[in-house]
Amino acid sequence: MDTQATEPVRVDSWIWSVRLTKSRSQASAACKAGHVRVNGTRVKASQTVKPGDQVRLFHAGRERIVVVTRAIGKRVGAPVAVECYTDQSPPPPPKEFVAPVAIRARGTGRPTKRDRREMERLQGPR
Secondary structure (H helix, E strand, O other): OHHHHHOOEEHHHHHHHOOOOOOHHHHHHHHHOOOEEEOOEEOOOOOEEOOOOEEEEEEOOEEEEEEEOOOOOOOOOHHHHHOOEEEOOOOOOOOOOOOOOOOOOOOOOOOOHHHHHHHHHHHOOO
16 A cells, blocks of 8 residues: 555545545536635646645535545545544535424314414524
8 A cells, every 4th residue: 555655536526535425426516516625726627636635615505625645546444534634624514403393282183373473483494
């Protein structure tokens, strides 16, 4: 594996190898859509990366900023993959608070106008 560390690797293959995307086709599609930047410039999937390059990937609603520490071309396990990059990503945004849904007792029938207004008030503006 040390021979691979010195060779430059395609960016889509590297993103997939270090498990930033689930499939190589997703990594390639992200490159094609312009969601991948290497050292600040948008790149095609065939662009090579080497140790020291900064890779920015916008995937699954989150921006990942990683610095390549080792270039690998084959997919590896998660513990090994973490050693191949330094993560500088901002923390993920907090999950949105979801208001509890008003649950009515079974068999109580159709809600009255007052009940409906109370449920809408609990649900908040749409």
